[in-house]
Amino acid sequence: MAAMVQRFRASLITTPTASLINLVGLAIVVVALVATVQRVVTAQGGATYFFQTMGFGLALGAIFALVALGYTMVYGIIELINFAHGDVFTLGAFISAAVLPIFGLTEGRTFGIGLILPLIGVFLVTMLACALINVGIERVAYRPLRHAPRLAPLITAIGMSAFLEGVMNVWRGPFTLHYPDLLPESQIPLGGGVTIAAKAVTVIVLAVVLMVALTVFVNRSTLGKAMRATAQDRDAAQLMGIDINRTIAATFFIGAALAGAGGIIYGLYYNSYSAFDGFTYGLYAFTAAVFGGIGNIPGAALGGILIGVIYAISDGYFTVSWTQVLVFGILIFVLVFRPTGLLGMRVPEK
Amino acid sequence: MTRAQEFVRANLRNPNAVAYFLMAAGALFFPAIVQFATGGNGDYLVGLAADGGIYILMAIGLNVVVGFAGLLDLGYAAFFAIGSYTYALVASNHLGVTPIGHNLHVPFWIALFIGMFVAAGAGALLGAPTLRLRGDYLAIVTLGFGEIVPRVFRNAGIWTGGVPGISALDVPSLPGWFVGPWVGQDFGWAPDFRFTSANLTAYYVLMVVLITFVVILVNNLHGSRLGRAWMAVREDETAAAASGVNTVTIKLLAFSIGAATSGFAGAFYGAKLSYVSSENFGFIVSVTVLAMVVLGGMGNIPGAMLGGIVLYFILFWLLPNAPLQMQSLASSLGLDSLNHSSPNGWPGIAEVVSRSKYVIFGLILVGIMLLRPQGLLPSQIRKQELRHEEHEALAAPRQLQG
Numbered sequence: 001m002a003a004m005v006q007r008f009r010a011s012l013i014t015t016p017t018a019s020l021i022n023l024v025g026l027a028i029v030v031v032a033l034v035a036t037v038q039r040v041v042t043a044q045g046g047a048t049y050f051f052q053t054m055g056f057g058l059a060l061g062a063i064f065a066l067v068a069l070g071y072t073m074v075y076g077i078i079e080l081i082n083f084a085h086g087d088v089f090t091l092g093a094f095i096s097a098a099v100l101p102i103f104g105l106t107e108g109r110t111f112g113i114g115l116i117l118p119l120i121g122v123f124l125v126t127m128l129a130c131a132l133i134n135v136g137i138e139r140v141a142y143r144p145l146r147h148a149p150r151l152a153p154l155i156t157a158i159g160m161s162a163f164l165e166g167v168m169n170v171w172r173g174p175f176t177l178h179y180p181d182l183l184p185e186s187q188i189p190l191g192g193g194v195t196i197a198a199k200a201v202t203v204i205v206l207a208v209v210l211m212v213a214l215t216v217f218v219n220r221s222t223l224g225k226a227m228r229a230t231a232q233d234r235d236a237a238q239l240m241g242i243d244i245n246r247t248i249a250a251t252f253f254i255g256a257a258l259a260g261a262g263g264i265i266y267g268l269y270y271n272s273y274s275a276f277d278g279f280t281y282g283l284y285a286f287t288a289a290v291f292g293g294i295g296n297i298p299g300a301a302l303g304g305i306l307i308g309v310i311y312a313i314s315d316g317y318f319t320v321s322w323t324q325v326l327v328f329g330i331l332i333f334v335l336v337f338r339p340t341g342l343l344g345m346r347v348p349e350k
Numbered sequence: 351m352t353r354a355q356e357f358v359r360a361n362l363r364n365p366n367a368v369a370y371f372l373m374a375a376g377a378l379f380f381p382a383i384v385q386f387a388t389g390g391n392g393d394y395l396v397g398l399a400a401d402g403g404i405y406i407l408m409a410i411g412l413n414v415v416v417g418f419a420g421l422l423d424l425g426y427a428a429f430f431a432i433g434s435y436t437y438a439l440v441a442s443n444h445l446g447v448t449p450i451g452h453n454l455h456v457p458f459w460i461a462l463f464i465g466m467f468v469a470a471g472a473g474a475l476l477g478a479p480t481l482r483l484r485g486d487y488l489a490i491v492t493l494g495f496g497e498i499v500p501r502v503f504r505n506a507g508i509w510t511g512g513v514p515g516i517s518a519l520d521v522p523s524l525p526g527w528f529v530g531p532w533v534g535q536d537f538g539w540a541p542d543f544r545f546t547s548a549n550l551t552a553y554y555v556l557m558v559v560l561i562t563f564v565v566i567l568v569n570n571l572h573g574s575r576l577g578r579a580w581m582a583v584r585e586d587e588t589a590a591a592a593s594g595v596n597t598v599t600i601k602l603l604a605f606s607i608g609a610a611t612s613g614f615a616g617a618f619y620g621a622k623l624s625y626v627s628s629e630n631f632g633f634i635v636s637v638t639v640l641a642m643v644v645l646g647g648m649g650n651i652p653g654a655m656l657g658g659i660v661l662y663f664i665l666f667w668l669l670p671n672a673p674l675q676m677q678s679l680a681s682s683l684g685l686d687s688l689n690h691s692s693p694n695g696w697p698g699i700a701e702v703v704s705r706s707k708y709v710i711f712g713l714i715l716v717g718i719m720l721l722r723p724q725g726l727l728p729s730q731i732r733k734q735e736l737r738h739e740e741h742e743a744l745a746a747p748r749q750l751q752g
Contacts, residue, residue: 021479081486141716148723151422154486155644156719158637160426163712170705173697220480279633283497286490321505328494336479 025319026336039317047194053316054309059269061308062207066262067285068292068300069214070255076231076295077251082159087284088134088256089166092263093179093273094168096126100180101120119182123261129251130260143245161279168275174293176274178214179267200335203269210261211301214254218297223250231295280324284311287331293344302342361508367654369727372448373659379560381551383404397550400622402662403557404615409642410564410651411611416640417649417729418572419604420584421481422489423495426639430610431631432472433465433616435503435510438626440464458522462617470606470612477605481598496636515627519620521545545621553622561655564611569651571607580604584649638665641715647725652688656727661714663682673700682683686715 040050067089074082100106103118141156181203187195197250218224226247229237238244266281267273284307292303307327334341361367380399384392397602408430412467415423439445439454441461446453480491486506503510510516527543529536571577579600582590591597638661647658677700680688691698697705720726 011531039353043706079486081490141720144720149420151416151648152723153419154489155640156716158640159710159715159717159719162637162708162715164709166706166710166712169704169708173701173705239429283493287494290490311563319505325498325501325505328497332480332498333496335483335487339483339487343482 025333028308028333034314036317042312043317046194049316051190051196052196053312054107055172056316057309057312058305059197059200059203059308061288061305062204062309063262063266063269063304064179064281064288064308065301065304066210066258066265067282068288068304069211069297070293071282071286071289072297072300073227073251073255075289076297077227077248078142078146080110081157081286082142082255083154083282084137084160084164085133085259086142086280086285087161087168087278088130088137089259089263089266089281089285090168090273090275090278091133091164092260093267093277093309094132094172094263094275095129095181095260096122096264096267097177099125099272105180105182107180107182109182111182123264124266125259127260129204130263131257134252134256135249136257138249143248149154149288161282165275165278167184172275174275176272179273180273181271183268185263203265206261206265210258214258215255215297223247227251235349283331284327287327287334289341290331291341293341296341296343299341299343303315352689360627365727366650366652366730369656373655377561381689393550396554397547398556398666400550400553401482401619402659402666403554403561404619404622405639405642405662406561406655406658407557407564407618408612408639409606409614409646409654410561410568411615412639413607413643413651413654414568414571414580414611414650415604417647418577418580418584419601419653420580421601421604422486423492423605423608424633424636424640425492425494425499426608426612427631427633427635428492428496428499429469429473429501429612430616431503431628432609433469434626434631435516435616436465436468436613437461437617437620438519441515441517441621444511444516455520458520458621460588460619461520462614465617465620466610466614469616472613473606473609473642474602477602480603485688493633498631500628500631503631510628513628515625517625519624519626520623522556522621528606528633547624549556557618560614562748564614565651565655568607568611572651574622575601576603581649637711641711645714645718645725647728650725650729653725653727654727657725660726664710665707668731669704669710673703676700676703684690 007017043049067086070088071082074080099122103121105118105122107114109115137160140200141160142153145153145156161272184198188198188200188201189195218227225251226237226242229240229242230244230247234244237247263273266277285304288303288307289300290303292299292301292302307330310324310330312324312328314320318326370550370580379393388395401495407594408426414420421720435746440456441454441458443453445451476491476495480488483491503667504513505523506512507615508597522545524543525537526541529538529540543552545556564628570730572580579590579595582593583597583600587597590600642661643654644657645661646654646655677689680686680699688696688699
């Protein structure tokens with residue numbers, strides 16, 4: 001704990017202007033927090049409404065976190081903002097919607113073991129498909145530009161994003177499509193007459209399982225070790241005999257698998273999806289990654305949850321139309337006042 | 351040899367000079383050619399070209415930011431929106447319905463510069479705290495800003511007209527203007543001339559004048575001390591700072607000048623359309639302009655203009671017409687069944703073609719970056735730098751061995 005506090009303090013910039021900037025930022029945060037708490041406490045609906053809102057926020061945050069993990073892993077390893085990542089997420093919804101009928105999953109099935117097993121199959125197929133597509137994108141659009149100026153891969157990333165959106169648009173049209181409703185609709189009582197939606201709980205559990213699996217993988221497996229080594233120092237990792245190209249491809253593979261799973265969960269939770277969702281959701285997820293500290297895996301998960309909760313509170317207690325402005329405002333705010341994010345460390349400019 | 355001959359010979363081998371000459375000639379003769387080719391019904395096309403000029407202006411401005419200074423701005427449409435809305439507020443009856451309760455009708459020629467300065471101010475305001483960030487963080491900040499601005503305009507209710515936007519903006523007017531056969535009259539001088547949708551050639555001429563003005567301005571900037579500082583910052587920020595370049599000021603200037611050009615284009619856009627709505631300033635506009643700059647050649651003014659012309663032609667002329675062309679092509683090949691939507695999800699070939707706009711975007715951006723990163727009409731300096739880097743890369747291993 002003490003070490004964490006010390007690290008946090010060391011990460012704050014210490015010049016006078018910078019401390020003034022930090023002070024201003026802190027003041028804004030405090031005012032916003034006080035206003036929010038006051039609004040939540042005095043709002044109509046009481047605890048029931050609050051827990052519904054939080055359930056929505058956590059479910060949304062879990063989806064953001066899954067997508068944010070991919071952004072943060074790719075950024076951590078090759079310092080590239082993979083703009084196409086948000087569209088790989090939407091692709092997950094598209095592919096799974098096409099795969100669902102093959103596994104015999106149609107609307108109206110009761111939730112049970114007979115539904116969970118094929119659903120796992122859908123998850124595996126979709127995650128694999130998304131992962132392979134993302135590895136393909138890396139191979140075609142990013143690998144040839146690894147030694148080019150930084151702007152070049154960023155532009156191809158935008159190009160790949162537009163390309164994927166275009167492909168989905170050609171495939172299913174620019175409409176909002178219906179995703180089969182498979183999750184239970186019931187409410188789980190929390191005691192005292194307060195309930196939480198079972199759907200939200202399912203989504204959160206799914207996301208947590210995936211994130212725990214990822215953390216174990218990155219911290220325990222050899223490939224995970226290679227990833228961490230490559231992220232720290234690519235040249236040194238290469239000298240230690242790590243196959244850089246394979247490690248980077250694996251990072252793209254895992255990130256896209258998580259994003260694809262996020263796409264399925266998004267479809268299951270909202271029961272709708274469209275070709276251009278990925279742009280906005282990708283941006284939210286990226287905000288989450290920046291918020292938590294880009295390049296930091298627990299940070300991305302934390303940022304995702306926080307952004308989801310902020311989103312839900314803004315929707316539930318303030319006005320819906322300003323929520324997006326608020327989220328992107330947070331993005332700019334974080335980058336101006338604390339570019340390292342909540343858990344990130346200051347990295348020297350290379 | 352006469353001076354003129356010398357001049358021509360000296361510039362014939364300079365692709366930029368040739369491009370400028372061809373574009374100027376094209377701009378000059380375009381209305382006449384179009385009217386002649388369509389038998390006098392070319393007004394629509396001339397108006398379309400004037401709209402294309404808006405994109406070309408923006409491409410020139412974004413080229414300053416991305417091409418000269420190497421800052422990736424993904425929210426460029428935000429400044430375009432700010433310019434448009436500024437024009438809408440100072441040149442319509444709208445301020446009368448806001449709590450201010452007092453109309454403003456600033457003449458177009460002044461409002462154009464108001465829009466420009468407001469956009470530049472917004473650029474400076476956004477840039478001042480964020481330009482210290484690393485390049486890709488800046489891209490994200492501008493992207494966020496580009497998403498925020500149209501939504502603020504949409505949500506600001508009475509101040510910006512909300513979702514429907516602001517309509518019935520003032521049109522530009524002049525004390526007088528030439529009239530002639532191109533508007534179906536004898537040659538003459540019409541006093542108190544107003545630009546209307548019935549007189550799109552006037553907008554076209556105005557656009558060409560504005561582009562010329564901006565090109566001269568930006569070209570001079572490029573050749574100045576500031577232009578060299580931009581290049582230094584783009585190539586190596588640390589080295590530039592060590593050589594005494596104030597990198598933050600330099601970057602801020604590039605950012606603001608880019609924003610100003612976009613605001614300038616925005617004010618023109620508002621005046622020509624006589625209407626602004628928050629729907630017209632999405633991310634797609636920013637990406638389109640970026641694709642124009644990348645396609646044409648980052649860091650080269652005629653390159654960015656050429657990219658603008660080519661991409662505008664593809665997106666706003668070829669693609670809108672392609673669905674019908676494809677339909678008739680399919681019919682003539684005896685594949686009529688392709689033209690009709692079928693229940694198993696085939697929406698008809700026309701629909702498929704019109705949906706593939708984003709695919710084409712993506713392929714252009716990726717393809718250009720991979721195959722010809724210097725663009726269609728590359729900057730000569732940039733090209734030498736790229737070649738230089740190649741030599742360095744080849745030489746590096748030998749240095750290691752030695």
